[in-house]
């Protein structure tokens with residue numbers, strides 16, 4: 001019996017994230033009881049994110065490279081609350097995307113629109129960071 005048609009039974013493209021090497025991130029992601037929730041303020045956006053302090057800070061600083069206003073991370077809900085009602089509800093969902101940040105991972109607990117926006121900004125920020133590094137390398 002050939003055993004090669006296992007792929008046919010799973011048509012969904014389930015993406016398995018790479019293993020998280022940062023234990024602090026992993027435990028933060030597993031333990032979504034609110035203690036580890038951080039709030040990323042990026043321009044006008046307020047997005048709940050989860051991960052260890054180090055990697056949330058790294059994530060924020062990379063996203064911040066694309067920001068025109070200010071970037072900040074706070075560990076309590078902002079005074080004005082989260083403005084996007086979908087994001088408020090999204091906090092209680094499971095199955096949020098996890099973005100690899102160096103050897104850690106940060107979960108984005110936002111609505112789909114804001115998830116996509118934040119992931120975009122992060123990748124843009126990584127490009128910017130690369131260009132900065134590259135220009136430093138070549139300008140000796």
Ligand SMILES: [Zn+2]
Nearest residue numbers: 022025052104
């Ligand atoms: Zn981490």
Ligand SMILES: [Zn+2]
Nearest residue numbers: 084087111114
């Ligand atoms: Zn939203």
